[in-house]
Amino acid sequence: MTTLSSKTAAPRSVSGWRSPQAKRAFLTILGWSVALVIFFPIFWMILTGFKTESAAIADPTLIFSPTLESYQEVQERSGYARFALNSVAVAFGSTFLALLIAIPSAYAMAFLPTKRTKGTLLWMLSTKMLPSVGVLVPIYLIFRDVGLLDTRTGLIIVYTLMNLPIVVWMLYTFFKDMPKDILEAGRMDGASTLQEVMFLLLPLTLPGIASTGLLSVILSWNEAFWSLNLTTSNAAPLTAYIASFSSPEGLFWAKLSAASTMAIAPILILGWMTQKQMVRGLTFGAVK
């Protein structure tokens, strides 16, 4: 009887469900296999960037003599730096503007709430849900008429407005988390609103502002609907530049890979660093 009951209980008890070491080893193999399969295209792209064009289209192999040829050619032949500069200008320009406009708004919502605050916030978020393609025609025509097509300024305006709701939202959540007593104390000491914001609020919420800014940079950097439709050559950022490799004439996989690797590397690293804040911004706080 005793043996019978121990037998049925054994597989169910925590320690008996095979050995913990075996389970851990199994999970390690499974977890890593899945991660490597998902990451493989990126890994392969990075690798291909260091191959010659003929090695790039040869049978897949991990053994080859690496070369920086493609990196050089991407710069010399198509002027990679020019597009990268456009990306930097557009991503940082729009982020700076968005922060500038959003900080007062988020401050008001967090510290001077009225009956309408919640409604305003939700309305702002809802503008984010307007599909870009729905307003493609008017934006294109307006930009054509005022000469903003294929300009950095044009893209900066679009990206600022595109990211503004998320930026306001994230700043609002960071400001709201700040203890009110500190601001109160500052006010007691006779600080004006501007001083309060400049010397208390901004320094204290700097990490939050920084991660909000990073999210905005990432979103602008990777945006590809407006960049493909509103730019042709002068203001084309990297998303549009990479698209120029889609032409069917000839295969330039090594150059495509080299250019792509340079285009995604900075954002990949920023993305790794800001995962948590990403979730906060992308779900509008609906997932904690």
Place this chain on the structure above:
Amino acid sequence: MTKTRASGRTVGGLRTLALQAPAVTLLLLWMIVPLGMTLWFSFQRYNLLMPGMTGFAGLENYEYLLTDPALWAAMGNTLLLVGWVLAITVVGGTLLAVLFQQEFAGRGIARVLAISPFFVMPTVSALVWKNMMMHPSNGVLAWLAESIGLPAVDWFSSLPLTSIVIIVAWQWLPFALLILLTAMQSLDEDQVEAARMDGAGPIAIFFFITLPHLKRAISVVIMIEMIFLLTIFAEIFVTTSGGPGLATTNLAYLIYIRALLDFDVGTASAGGVIAIILANIVAIFLVRMVAKNLED
């Protein structure tokens, strides 16, 4: 709490208004002007190639669009694309979130690798997949298939929409994983432990504890993905250009064709209105959910 603030409310209200004015005004303009124009154009005869033909069109553009087989093909493709990508990313993302929640060696790095595709710009992911992965003779998938004795698939000619689904799902699976993994962290470990003590197996724990806990996060993932997936554009633009035929033309791409290739502003705008209505149906639910969350 409201009483003590009541005295400062009117002053505060004015300041609030002034501080919010720039953001609110800009967003209002950004929303109302193009939206109004889209709506206006959708009732106009307006083709950039035929400058003489103008005037009120009534419902002509809508009629033309709704009787155009291309629209229904595009709607079908949009639904298939959204549906399949959602199915893959939500089911896959949930399973991966459970996997990456377990303790194992190097879990942190494995997680970072798995969420990476989300940070890759769409034109890069589409072209890397199209060329280096799915190329019928030189791609990695063709090589894999041949090395185990299977015929290589010519992905973009024989399975064009499936190819797009794979690329888009690869980009959005990490998004689902990232959100669901965050949601997992608030799972009550004691509850899981208690269930385990009571003899619940891993499958029972998954269905009766983990899944109910993730319900809300899963619906957020579904809604956010729907809003973005409804208007997938760059991936189609750089790989198939909507073809072969209309096989990979979705609603966004059809509007692009009508607007910037055919210069038919009227019809494109009518298409835009349809896209906005579709997105708004989803958005209403999402906003409601966010609003609920603001209260707690």
